[in-house]
Amino acid sequence: MRSIPTFVLLALPLLDWYVVFGYGIRKGPETNQDISYTTHYITQKVDHFGFANDNTYKQRYLLNDQHWRPGSPIFFYTGNEGAIDWFCNNTGIMWEWAPSFNAMLIFAEHRYYGESLPYGNKSFDSPNHLNYLTSEQALADFVSLIADVKQRMPATSKSPVVAFGGSYGGMLAAWLRMKYPSAVVGAFAASAPIWEFGDLVPLGGFAVVTTKSYASANPNCPIIIRRSWSVMDQLASSVEGREFLASALGLCNPVKSSAEVKSWLSSTWINLAMANYPYKANFLEPLPAWPVKAICSHLSDINLDHKELVHAVRHAVDVYYNYTGSASCYKTSESATGNLGDQGWDIQSCTEMVMPMSNDGVNDMFEPSPWNMTAVTEDCQKKFKLTPRPDWIIRQYGGRNISAHSNIIFSNGLLDPWSAGGVMQSISESLVAIVIADGAHHVDLRSSHPDDPISVQMARKKEKAIIAHWLGYQPKSLKATVGRNVL
Numbered sequence: 396m397r398s399i400p401t402f403v404l405l406a407l408p409l410l411d412w413y414v415v416f417g418y419g420i421r422k423g424p425e426t427n428q429d430i431s432y433t434t435h436y437i438t439q440k441v442d443h444f445g446f447a448n449d450n451t452y453k454q455r456y457l458l459n460d461q462h463w464r465p466g467s468p469i470f471f472y473t474g475n476e477g478a479i480d481w482f483c484n485n486t487g488i489m490w491e492w493a494p495s496f497n498a499m500l501i502f503a504e505h506r507y508y509g510e511s512l513p514y515g516n517k518s519f520d521s522p523n524h525l526n527y528l529t530s531e532q533a534l535a536d537f538v539s540l541i542a543d544v545k546q547r548m549p550a551t552s553k554s555p556v557v558a559f560g561g562s563y564g565g566m567l568a569a570w571l572r573m574k575y576p577s578a579v580v581g582a583f584a585a586s587a588p589i590w591e592f593g594d595l596v597p598l599g600g601f602a603v604v605t606t607k608s609y610a611s612a613n614p615n616c617p618i619i620i621r622r623s624w625s626v627m628d629q630l631a632s633s634v635e636g637r638e639f640l641a642s643a644l645g646l647c648n649p650v651k652s653s654a655e656v657k658s659w660l661s662s663t664w665i666n667l668a669m670a671n672y673p674y675k676a677n678f679l680e681p682l683p684a685w686p687v688k689a690i691c692s693h694l695s696d697i698n699l700d701h702k703e704l705v706h707a708v709r710h711a712v713d714v715y716y717n718y719t720g721s722a723s724c725y726k727t728s729e730s731a732t733g734n735l736g737d738q739g740w741d742i743q744s745c746t747e748m749v750m751p752m753s754n755d756g757v758n759d760m761f762e763p764s765p766w767n768m769t770a771v772t773e774d775c776q777k778k779f780k781l782t783p784r785p786d787w788i789i790r791q792y793g794g795r796n797i798s799a800h801s802n803i804i805f806s807n808g809l810l811d812p813w814s815a816g817g818v819m820q821s822i823s824e825s826l827v828a829i830v831i832a833d834g835a836h837h838v839d840l841r842s843s844h845p846d847d848p849i850s851v852q853m854a855r856k857k858e859k860a861i862i863a864h865w866l867g868y869q870p871k872s873l874k875a876t877v878g879r880n881v882l
């Protein structure tokens with residue numbers, strides 16, 4: 396594993412948008428589940444969709460069957476852009492619900508991440524080797540893994556499988572149900588921005604939601620952040636100003652231009668919005684409860700002069716990067732984590748996962764930054780010799796027209812920037828949107844916590860009841876089987 400608290404990074408090839416897409420945080424202090432699993436490997440075809448390439452690779456998956464009984468369900472986590480053990484440890488709700496359903500838990504690693512590398516340490520060295528890093532191949536891995544488990548463990552052959560996933564993993568869970576409805580009875584897709592493609596949602600939505608999160612913590616906060624950009628430009632225009640910026644912000648490196656500082660700060664504000672959980676937790680960095688509020692308590696006075704404003708920004712940044720008091724200085728190259736870790740997502744966002752976004756600086760607190768597909772394409776060709784296909788995901792997975800599908804929960808938190816690309820209204824009786832007023836990025840997949848707001852508690856109750864319904868439990872029999880905490 397990486398040295399910094401594990402994370403998942405979505406580095407959009409878009410100017411200064413380096414956004415952490417991923418998973419919330421480590422096991423919180425209140426989480427008492429015993430996470431114990433066995434590690435397994437399945438031999439997968441590198442190319443599920445052709446017959447010319449016979450290469451295989453070993454896909455890792457983790458399994459826990461301590462609560463499982465023959466015929467009872469399998470909860471299957473569709474791994475996303477990171478090593479699977481981390482998702483396993485950080486999807487507390489599956490562990491919490493397993494006893495109620497006597498569920499077996501399987502966490503499947505996504506190809507090209509963690510240990511599941513189709514061409515070992517050469518997986519990223521050429522377009523030929525990268526060719527098999529697609530969501531379609533990943534879904535085919537998942538469905539093959541399910542079939543393999545059922546074959547090798549006959550007692551599971553009748554077990555219904557429920558897909559779980561958060562973020563990109565949530566997209567995969569939903570798409571697995573859509574594409575392979577015979578393999579999974581339903582999918583719980585938490586904070587899955589399946590519509591953050593093409594023109595399915597407004598390009599500015601992500602930035603607007605982020606800004607709203609800050610405004611709801613303190614109405615002056617986004618105003619000050621918006622003002623900070625031009626203040627930094629002005630300061631960075633002189634040697635003396637650049638020196639001031641570096642020292643006032645506690646940077647390790649000298650400031651060469653305002654761009655790097657601004658980019659670092661915007662990523663920081665975005666990551667904070669995603670990690671805006673109601674309790675003290677360890678996201679990319681350890682954070683206090685409701686960290687956006689904590690940040691904004693330093694950004695509330697709109698009458699500051701330039702230098703005072705920079706000092707205020709520093710206090711805010713301290714909350715994010717130095718909550719534990721162990722940072723000696725800050726690196727603008729390490730906005731999220733200090734370690735970019737897996738490179739897979741950079742590749743994916745240069746092929747299929749093109750999520751267009753823009754800022755206008757009016758409806759949001761960021762600097763204006765239009766979406767420029769030409770620039771993105773050139774960048775991808777330069778970095779990876781790959782040309783994005785921005786329309787493909789919509790064709791492949793149906794865009795907004797997914798009403799023919801069934802049994803998917805789309806949950807989104809209104810505090811989460813990614814909710815802008817999510818399904819926010821139920822599409823049918825069985826394509827259910829659950830909107831969590833006080834929720835950041837897939838907070839509902841995390842273990843429950845005494846400080847969870849009512850909206851989060853209600854969401855989990857509803858999600859659990861819907862899954863029970865897919866599995867054919869009558870409310871009564873579920874109660875009888877599983878005891879008090881259901882429905």
Ligand SMILES: *[C@@H]1O[C@H](CO)[C@@H](O)[C@H](O)[C@H]1NC(C)=O
Binds near residue numbers: 401430480481484
């Ligand atoms: C996951 O949890 C197990 C058991 O508690 C632990 O041994 C392992 O180091 C954890 N892995 C990560 C990535 O957190």
Ligand SMILES: *[C@@H]1O[C@H](CO)[C@@H](O)[C@H](O)[C@H]1NC(C)=O
Binds near residue numbers: 515516517
């Ligand atoms: C790649 O893997 C091979 C075989 O496992 C090993 O011999 C080689 O040293 C590795 N190369 C690098 C650059 O890590």
Ligand SMILES: *[C@@H]1O[C@H](CO)[C@@H](O)[C@H](O)[C@H]1NC(C)=O
Binds near residue numbers: 717725
């Ligand atoms: C982090 O906090 C510690 C303890 O308060 C302090 O000594 C240190 O200078 C801080 N680091 C930065 C970069 O502000």
Ligand SMILES: *[C@@H]1O[C@H](CO)[C@@H](O)[C@H](O)[C@H]1NC(C)=O
Binds near residue numbers: 770
């Ligand atoms: C988009 O990017 C291309 C390539 O970098 C550049 O030539 C073009 O001027 C940009 N378009 C706009 C509208 O900024």
Ligand SMILES: *[C@@H]1O[C@H](CO)[C@@H](O)[C@H](O)[C@H]1NC(C)=O
Binds near residue numbers: 796797798799
């Ligand atoms: C959506 O898909 C259904 C079939 O799944 C089709 O009947 C309907 O015409 C489509 N609607 C639109 C607006 O494309």
